[in-house]
Amino acid sequence: MNESFPLLEIDGVTVAFGGLTALEDVSFAVREGETVALIGPNGAGKTTLFNAVCGLVRPGRGTVRIAGAPAPSSATGLVRAGVSRTLQGLGLFDTMTVLENVLVPLSTTGGDTARAAATLARLGLTDVAGRAAGTLPYPERKRVALARALVTEPRLLLLDEPAGGLGADDIDALATTVGDLAGDGRGVLLVEHHVDFVMKVADRVVVLDFGRVIAAGTPDEVRGDPAVEAAYLGVGAA
Amino acid sequence: MDRLVFLVAAGLAHGAVLALFAQSLVIVWRANRVINFAQAALAVVAVYAALAVTAVSGSWWLGAFAGVVAGGLLGAAAERGPMRLVPTHTPLPGIIVAIGLVMILQAGLAIAFGPEYQPVPAPLSERPFVLAGIPVLSPYDLLVLVVAGLVMAALALGFTRTSLGLQLRAAAFAPETARLLGVRVSRMITLGWMLSLATAALAGLLLVPTELGLHPHALDGLFVQAFAVAVIGGLDSPAGALLAGLLVGVLVSLVSGYLVAAAAPLAVLALLTLVLLVRPGGLFSAAKERAA
């Protein structure tokens, strides 16, 4: 653990949907240059936590702070605060070209459009820049979604199942990309079911079960934790 | 042969107006997934505004400019007002509210300006040029073709080549995702309606001098034909609206010229039915335009 600047601070966050408590008193932080993986069985509250960070659900108790300030409540505010998110369902603009997809976030921030080409090159998408995003094979579409999140050079990235549906080679390449992000001093929070990928890229792992943090620590610490094995790892990745 | 050339030329000029109005329906469809059944009534209000400005200033061009601006403002008012209040999970409430709006606007115009046709002079001569003994397009027809062509080209470039166009398309394709990427979706939808109604007002302005004149229902026929054009071309396809507009314009002109004018709506309906049977998405529809 290091003492660098916290980009994301989740403090005592509780979210309830009617009678169902989706998150209960969840606290952790993501610092500069750190990659934190959020794992847990289906229904544990991972997506709800992302939504709470993005202002899509409002915690009943607790606070979310981004770069030391209360999280902006609007999506545009969030983008301006340097937060990007990928969606589990990719959410690409299928009929737009790959380049246009990556230009959308820049068009809202007035960012330098030259970054789009650089980001596509970085993710090996230059050759397909002019193709409609919806026509690409799944692994490439996944990289387009990542490129679209990276192009604004966010300080904090929220990645929803970045390895989901990918083969071994693509997962290796993704691990390298994520590693580079942390190397640049960015913070990464990712939700992922793919245990090997998590163990490879995460500096710290936070395990959720029924909305509570049941374990947190380095990948090795978490892997050996009996409660985690009972709740999640032992049951197999969903 | 002479007759054929004349009818095709006249059909292209009318088709350009149809294409322009259909374009305006496509813009709203892409922004909101609704057919705005109040498009003609809103556009005709803008044409009345244009005529009023022309009457005061003596300039058709100034009036036309005012009409386009009025169209844009009416588009914003319609979207921010009634359309935003309507539930969108099913199409019916939007249609009913639009029809209510049509009734209010058309009754209001009849009360304010009378139900008579007011003649609208064209800014250029409507006497056709005669080429090798064949009467072809008039100077006004040429103006219509050039203006409609330029505006459609500008819209196409605006949507594909500018940052604002990119945001408009993103907001239309997947509003939730666009919002997460920082697009101000609600602003974009209002802007889409403004563009749409400004375009529709322009189409109405170009049409009225060639018809009986201005009247609260003067654009009803244009709406019906342009709606057919938009569906034939594929509601998502600006290029489809252009090509289908020219196609329907020529069809209407030929049927009116060789048979009777009363058969033209039937011919359009027949074409529409045929297209819906063979290619339900429209002749020029691409893949699905929207994720959710």
Ligand SMILES: Nc1ncnc2c1ncn2[C@@H]1O[C@H](COP(=O)(O)OP(=O)(O)O)[C@@H](O)[C@H]1O
């Ligand atoms: N909008 C919502 N309304 C009601 N219940 C919800 C809502 N979103 C999530 N939940 C419930 O909260 C719990 C946590 O869900 P979620 O955060 O999606 O879990 P995970 O992403 O870890 O699979 C689940 O029981 C889910 O059914």
Ligand SMILES: [Mg+2]
């Ligand atoms: Mg989930």
